[in-house]
Amino acid sequence: MPKERRRSSAANADARPSFARPPGAHALPPSSYPSQQTSPTRQRSRSRGIEYSDWTSEDDNWSELERRRRGEPLQVKQGSSREKRQRIKEAPGASPLKKNTRHCGENERHAEVTRDHRRKDRHKRKASEPPVSYDKGDKEHDRAKYTSGSSANSGTQLLSSNALSKLNEQNDISEFEAKRKARKKREKEYEELKKQSKKTEERGRRKKNRDVSGAILEEGRSGKRKRRKEPADHYDDYEEKRELRKESKKPMTKKKRWLIVGAIAIVLLIIIIVAAVIASKKKAGGASGGDSSNTASSTSATPKNDCDTSDIPESVKGTYYDVSTWLDTSDFNCTYTAETVGGLPLIGLKSKWDDSAQANANTPALNKQWQYGKMPVRGTNVGGWLNLEPFITPSMFDYAASDNVVDEWTLCQKLDFQGIKDAGLDHVRIPFGYWAVKAYDGDPFVPQISWRYLLRAIEWCREYGLRVNLDLHAVPGSQNGWAHSGHQGTINWLNGADGDLNGQRSLEIHDSMSKFFAQDRYKNVVTLYGLVNEPKMINMDDPSKVIAWNQQAIDLVRKNGMEQQLIFGDGFLALAEWENTMKGVDGKLMIDTHQYQIFDVGQLKLKHADKINLVCSGWKGIIVVSNNPTTGWGPTINGEWSQADTDCTPNLNNVGAGSRWAGNLNTNTGAGAVNVNTPSCASPPCQCGPANADPGQYTDQYKKFLKMYAEAQIFAFEQGQGWFYWTWKTESATQWSWKLGLAAGILPQKAYDPEFKCDSAVPNFDGLSESY
Template sequence: MAPQESPRRKHRDRDRDCEQHRERRRRNSDIPKRSRHQPVSSESSSQALSADSLAKLNLINQQERTGAQEVTPKKTRRKRQPEIVNEKVVVERSRRQHKRKKRRVVSGALLEEGKSQKLKGLRGGYVSDGGSDNARKKKRLWLLIGIVLVILVIIIVVAVVVSNIKKGSSNKASAVSTSDSGAPSNSNLNGVSESSVPASAKGTDLDPFSWFDTTDFNVTYTAETTGDLPIMGLNSTWDDSKAANENVPAIATAWGSYATRPARGVNLGGWFSLEPFITPSLFTAGTVDEWTLTTALGSNAKSTLEKHYATFVSEQTFIDIANAGLDHVRIPFSYWAIVTYPGDPYVFRVSWRYLLRGIEWARKHGLRINLDPHGIPGSQNGWNHSGRLGAIGWLNGKDGALNGQRALDMHDRLSKFFSQPRYKNIITFYGLANEPKMTALEEEAVLDWTSSAYTLVRKNGITANVVFGDGFMGLENWKGKLTGMEGLVLDVHQYVIFNSGQIGYNHAKKVDYACSGWTEQTQISMNVATGFGPTIFAEWSQADTDCAPNLNNVGAGTRWEGNYNVGDAATAVTKPGCPTKNSDCSCKSANAPSSSYSAAYKQFLQMFAEAQMTSFEEGWGWFYWTWKTEAATQWSYQLGLAAGILPAKAYARQYNCTPNAPNFSGIPETY
């Protein structure tokens, strides 16, 4: 607080002021009085003051009455008439008054508390009595400056926000817009009322407010179905005018013959049909397939897998595939995308809408589709990518016939849905069952089922080529089988690493075999006199070992190191299978990051890949397995491009099997 003035000083100053006042009254007693508002006329006494002098006098009188404190309001103050004095008196009085006031010091506390409204214009610790107007002007000036600064800050903030919004819109194709929580923004739900979704559909796959990601989906609720499958999420229009690259026709234009213009494609494995070697981060201890994974996840299975569906593949994936010179995409999916059965732990129908969105993204970038049912009711091969590792329950065992019919029912619904006009141009290959293990199944049962499935989908309007698996029977053994079915195409998967004899080929032999052996097999299969006829190669890779973690099933070991065992003594490998056939065979080296690859090894990997492309184009084309993995470079087209072991454009290769491959003598044969 400000210090209090002493009572003694107050009385002394007051007595002195009173004596001075009485002296002035005696000297000016003969001067006539006038009203405080009355102007001085030109006829007044010779001692009349100018207007400026009168104003100064009034100010001095007022200061004397108030003692430099706030002026008392009119209604509580006794009116006094101002005295008229000459200018000399005014000047002298002002000088004395200024000298007396100058001795008053403003305390720091008074200034800090803002209580010196009348004590502005501080100079060297003293206050000038004439600074009140300047202070008010300064106060207004600072207030104006403050307002201007606030306005500038608001303008800058608004500009930054608008810029970020525009930047987010321009990057929409490359990444899903996300909120601070890391989840997609789902801004297309803005303005949509949750009440538009019936109570019976709340929280189901038809409720867009329950979806993890709504990007590029139509979020207007509908219960409409085609083939008893929901169209929810589909936009009503589509555009088939895009071509993947300048070497192939737009989707709206017929492809022509695949025998003369083979497909160049890639799989999207591990997206809807999970495999531990593709996405090991999803699999915890004790989980070996999607059955055990969803069982372990329990109530968290839906949220976990939907996030995977929404993020593992994006629109940018299809952009990158097209930019790599590819023109087709094979999309594996499993039966639980459309139906589940009692006892199934699988996540029901969530992947369905992501499959449909993926097809639309492919369309947008000119890529044609190969639909691939990778998991069939009961499992068609007992391998983990079918959904459940173990026994084959499709066309085999006590529920074999039941699961065979369930698989036909699945195709009844799928074929009705995909025979809609919007899919006529883009779906060019329609698969029936991936890799049925005909070496363990009754051949006639598989052939009968394949014939029934073909007839069914054609009846329901599928005009695309219908694909069936070779069943690992050997290409020569398909001569004369399943004849008379127009557009039926044999699907062959070629790998050297899953064959105990071929995995031991050295690097030069692997390239030579890809050029000669697989070219010969392709030609045999394509000729109806020696094989089935139309043949595609829908899976292959450039891996030269089976060392990728979990590739042979979780914990199964490898043929390369000689510790492969899946519980079947007939298939177990107990000796190293690498070219040196000894303990030097190393999966540690084989699984090293691509940054450690030598120039010679990179040359081999690219030549091996391009040799296979060349051979498979003797048939109806090829689909690399797969586009994306979390770590296995030699199984990922995406990682292979980044590592420099694949051609930048699939249609512009450096090696086409001539001349013969070099001997690669500088590359160790142990990895």
């Protein structure tokens, strides 16, 4: 009985393959199969890279359209698998031999397919539906449906297992070939599309892509997508790859966009500024009369005439207006013009100018107002240039009578004004003689040669943001009898037989000058205007004539439109003597004083430390009192000073004359006659050799004194309206040249930043000889 039950159990088991067995049918147990190897055909079928079960897990996002394009994979779907593949069932009553030839993996395949069907059933069922189950009657019905009572009719209805495997293999091969051809076709299409895209990119005319894939839009894949994970022999089609590339290019954020826009704006701004500066310089250099091409320019250290003189009329050949006769034409406008203002020629000037330059960060630009009285003037003279002084340019007085003396071009050039700016100075006092404007009968001077150089110097000052103090340093007849007044000897200005005539002539000079410099082009750059330099009132028969003349000159220049600050000299009178003189004459008026210790024998004898103390206690107090209208005259400016502590400089007192320091000075001519036969140093015998030596031979203590001495004077004079150093440049006199003193380290590197102030302690300068 138990044996019959086992046969009955085996007979009821379904020996058909898993794909042909109905749901719920029992497969044979593994032990019922023979232990022989699987057929080669079945091995090849199992070794394929893609199983049917793999296709059932395919991404649901794939569209029906794309499945058709890639080739339809085989899928086992519940209720339709046998309709699509038409697999032929094996006979249920197969012989034991065929049963034994079935591979034991059939049970595994059956279980896997069954699980997949059940998972799909679960997905398709709604949550409210009960799970599908098979009762005993259903199972019996299915078993009976696929069971044949005899083996006789099985041969006419079913194929053998070998034939079935061959048929499956053929189907697999056909399917694989179809898929391979479809893949090759898609690869070819994709390569063509890549070539077209590359050509479009090379032409640089890429247009914004527009998503036109209907399948992508219909399936909702226009947003975030993931790349399929497929076997190595599969790839995405061009449409999906393009979409993924677009997705990888994230849109530019607002922050990044604004950063790029800002960077571009900054670059454009820099370009505009540079272009504007270049254009401004070209504009400022435009020639008068609209001919900017006829402007001479030279950086040579020697004079040069590069002017085109083709437009000069024959009638002016050889005159002042013939630029071909000018020794140097650098930075002049060579265009011919006969126009004058106040009887003074405009030829050489450029028609446009720029007042935006600034001397340094501590000063306003030229087109901004300078607040005199609140801001100290820090300037230098350019003495010995437009009116000669022997100690400044001694070489010009060391020549044979047969030699020709060159004109005023020699001493100052454009680079000097740049150096003045770089030294931290902000004003330039330009001394000139009356012959720059006009010469009179009997005068030995060549008229107006220095006029064009004066105008060019003003333009150079404008270029570097330097304000100008025009100083009429020499008037007809000589106002003091010294060489720098144009004539050494007696005073014939407002003094002597021709004094009144020469006084009237000097008013004529101011009439022309004031009309010319009242032009708009000079209102920002020529801010100080001197009436006459150092009138020696203490040696005149009637000093009051000088006061009357000052008032006439002030009225004249104001009448001609001059609005600048006006300056008159103290006449070598004590500043206290001016307290009640010329007060209220004009609201923009300054008194000019020149302080030198070396021309006073009593002060010259002081020790080094005492000289500094005199500046900080004596001079400082005098300036403070004078500069205040309630205690003195009012606005007081120091127009000349130096750091020289001796008068040893050759030709300082006169050509070939000696010095007070050494006690060998003897000048017995005219108003400037001085005789000093006793040494004037603190500890005689006194020597001029160390003072006139090259600054490289100065001791450290002497350098320290000279710098402190200069800085003490700076501090004292800035208690008033400010100061002008005498002078910027000399040939060899270091202690009279700001340029040479700066190079020697005995002046502050920047004029606006001295180290010593009068409230600091003054050392004794131990080891420094008081006699040299």
